[in-house]
Amino acid sequence: MSKMNEQSMQAGSLTNMPDAGGHFGVYGGMFVAETLMSPLAELREAYERYRHDPEFIAELDYDLKHFVGRPSPLYFARQWSEKLAGAKIYLKREDLNHTGAHKINNTVGQALLAKRMGKKRVIAETGAGQHGVATATVAARLNMECVVYMGSEDIKRQAINVYRMRLLGAEVIPVESGSRTLKDALNEAMRDWVTNVDDTFYIIGTVAGPHPYPQMVRDFQTILGREAREQIQEMEGSMPDTIIACVGGGSNAIGLFYPFLDDKDVTIYGVEAAGNGLDTGHHAAPLCAGRPGVLHGNRTYLMEDNDGQIIETHSISAGLDYPGVGPEHSWLKDIGRVQYVAINDDEALQAFHQLTRIEGIMPALESSHALAYAAKLAPTMGRDQVMIVNLSGRGDKDIHTVATLEGMTV
Amino acid sequence: MSRIKSRFADLEKRHRTALIPYVTAGDPEPSVTVPLMHAMVEAGADLLELGVPFSDPMADGPVIQAASERALVHHISLKNVIEMVKEFRQRDNDTPVILMGYLNPVEVMGYEHFAHTAARAGVDGVLTVDIPPEESRDFLVALKNHKLDPIYLIAPTSSGERIRSICTSASGFVYYVSVKGVTGAANLEVASVADKVAEIRQSTNLPIGVGFGINDANSAAEVGKVADAVVVGSAIIRRVADNAGDKDAIVSEVSALLQSMRMALDK
The missing domain is CATH 3.40.50.1100 (Rossmann fold)
Structure with a gap:
């Protein structure tokens, strides 16, 4: 944690938040x-x-x-990158941690x-x-x-x-x-x-x-972003062009993003769950399609109706099925430092299968949202460009969900 | 002088402890609420607390959570609740009414618009469970602009310093939460309540109400010995729930409970 504190001392840094009252x-x-x-x-x-x-x-x-097994590897997904014919995709392997997630x-x-x-x-x-x-x-x-x-x-x-x-x-x-x-x-x-x-x-x-x-949960999770920042410089000799993570409450995302916030040339994407699609209303994407309110002790973007009641969310992934989001993400959205996008159930499921078959890595359905966005973005980037995707958890827990969707009983 | 202030001044003259029943607006259906409010006044209530249903009532136990869910089946909004107060005021211009609920519906309506609308309808006080004084600056400005009393909670865990700061922001009365827990808890200890109420009195001249865990005439009378007001919520909501579907039975059961509490308090 000591390095993080040094970084946050710099004036004009985006890492000076929150204030004493937690804002x-x-x-x-x-x-x-x-x-x-x-x-x-x-x-x-x-x-x-x-x-x-x-x-x-x-x-x-x-x-x-x-106990956890850190540092987790930063893995170059060579086969997948070649198939997508674009940026070089690196995966931060939080799925390899003890208990299988960040x-x-x-x-x-x-x-x-x-x-x-x-x-x-x-x-x-x-x-x-x-x-x-x-x-x-x-x-x-x-x-x-x-x-x-x-x-x-x-x-x-x-x-x-x-x-x-x-x-x-x-x-x-x-x-x-x-x-x-x-x-x-x-x-x-x-x-x-x-x-x-x-x-x-x-x-x-x-x-x-x-x-x-x-703040506290962010500080404990930034270990993964600090590792990734060092690892990519060792492996590529430069900073990544783009980093991507899925956002439910947003802890794996802030863990990756935070150490890169002051690296102005790094483009950052947070990927929310679009469920059946943003236009259907059945999703879990408060940053993309909600508005600010107060729930669970903080003011942040929420999924709510016109009376201020919290509405039910939908996502294929239970870990993203939440109507709020961490307040720092709301702030990062408003100041424009992070771009928040959404991936629907089908796209996430497709990415789940792709990574499993092409790289031999079975991702959690949560992480599959980040992977699906990476698969959209990579072909639009040059082959010399580099992106890091946070593979926040492994997919073993989701095989029943996936099997059920495909009409199988496991 | 605000309705709440003049009501407490009058009660003090009569050496009477205030009885404050709580009901969730729209539970079990919207047409019950206003007649029930009038019946509660007739049964001996001095002020009324009207709950604004919320989808995520974090500070409430299972009884009041269920009341919120029943009301939300009818899509009862903050605006609907304010309209109920307006209807109540057509026949009762004296009994103070306090809205109790959570911040988000107020956020969506906007502080200023909420305060303006509520005050015009005849609301007197606002108790918002999840906005402590630290976060209240803009909210307090809006309430005070429209002469609404902000009612704040004080808890068993509140330090002396916090009690003083809360009492500075509050007007009307302060509400001591008698137990660590959610509404409807069962472990009320009158001796520790007496100690804390005495501590609060050193910080304020505002009347002190006590609630959470008062469920019968006996506990009302015990708490009434040390407090200026007793607040009863879950015990009433249980009677509403048990008689859902029979409006007359709801009114008579709730009235009977309040009458027994009134008698015990006045002994």
């Missing part, structure tokens, strides 16, 4: 009930203290190397913080189950009680991850309210936290929620 421009902040204001202050103080503490940093670095970078960090704060119980919300598994994993290792909230719709879609969490000793509580997906799991986790604030640490899985979560 990224007009976005972010702390929009929670009064009961949570003091616990959030306690968390902010602890985080500020330990993020600069050499012992904490050393322990985190050790765990990232030996989520563990954050849960390792937050769990170490929880331990130092003397909390005995951790809770989490999960959509696809990747963050739930990553939380259950660190809780098992640190011998902490672990409760994961998961929408009952998602439980149906992600049975394997539910069983993984239970094997790891976590209690998975189905959430039956609202749309029974990720947003409702987040509501329920917040209700648990407000009831058990004294002994419970809430490990939020994405760069959303009240301050300091968007």
Whole structure:
């Protein structure tokens, strides 16, 4: 984390956010009930203290190397690049991390913080189950009680991850309210936290929620972007022309983007889930087709109706099926530093199959959205140009979804 | 003087603890709400809290979540709720009405337009669960422009410093959340409530209401000994839910509960 802090000291940098109240421009902040204001202050103080503490940093670095398996490789997808006949495509292999996605970078960090704060119980919300598994994993290792909230719709879609969490000793509580997906799991986790604030640490899985979560989760995820930035310079001797990541809440994306924000020549794309198509209304693309509002503790772009009610989202990928997005992404959209685009279910599915067959790498359906956009963009670029796509997770968890869509039973 | 202020001044003269029932507007269907508001006043309510349904009520327990979902089946919007207050005012110009809800519907309407419309309809106070004073600057300006009282929550976790800052932003009364938890919690401890209410009194002369976890005449009376107002929500909503489909039964059951609380408070 020390390098990141040096970078953020530069004047005029895009890495000076958020302000002391957690604001990224007009976005972010702390929009929670009064009961949570003091616990959030306690968390902010602890985080500020330990993020600069050499012992904490050393322990985190050790765990990232030996438990998570970092650094993850940057892989040149030669076959796929040649087939697309355009830019050279590099994949940041977060799918090779322990538990199979980028989520563990954050849960390792937050769990170490929880331990130092003397909390005995951790809770989490999960959509696809990747963050739930990553939380259950660190809780098992640190011998902490672990409760994961998961929408009952998602439980149906992600049975394997539910069983993984239970094997790891976590209690998975189905959430039956609202749309029974990720947003409702987040509501329920917040209700648990407000009831058990004294002994419970809430490990939020994405760069959303009240301050300091968007900042803290970003800081824990930037390890992947810093590695990619060094790796591409070693392998190509230059900076990439373009970097791409999928955006649900946006933690893998901000992890990749943040270390490149001040590299003005690097074009950045965040890829949202267009579901059945942006024009159908059945999607999960608040940045492309929503508007600003307040939900889950922060002001950000949302999917909402004209009365301010949050509307149900749709995506083939449970991990992108969320009506909000991290507030820093909202800010990066408004200032024009990052371009947000959308990929629909069919396009993502096609990319899933392509990468699996051409490179022998089965990507998560979430990451397949980023890959699908890369496949559109690469042929428009020169063969000497370079792009990095964040392969945020592996696809094993999605084989039931894919098989079902193709009329098969696994 | 605001309706809320004059109501509390009058109650103080009469040594009467305020009874503040909460109902979610439009639950279980829109035509129930205004008649129920009048019935609650007749049964002994001194102020009314009207809940604005929201799709994601993060601070509410299962009972009030379900009330929101029932109301949203009828697409009850913030605008509809304000219209209900306007209708209520045709027959009752004295009982203060506080809107309670979440920020996003207000954000969409716009602070100034919301405050203007609500004040004209006869709303007196606004309790927005998820906007703490730190984020309230523009919101407070709009409310104060239209003489609406901002009602803020104080929690068991609020430090002395926070209590002082909240009381600076608040007017009308302050609302002490008696338990760590969501609405409808069952673990109310009257002794700790008394301690915290005494602490809050050192920071403000505003009346202090207490809510979350008051579900019968007995707990209302106990809390009434230390607070200026008791707020009852989930216990009422349970009676609404149990009698959904029978408007008369809703009115009579809710009235009976409030009458028993009124008697216990006045003893």
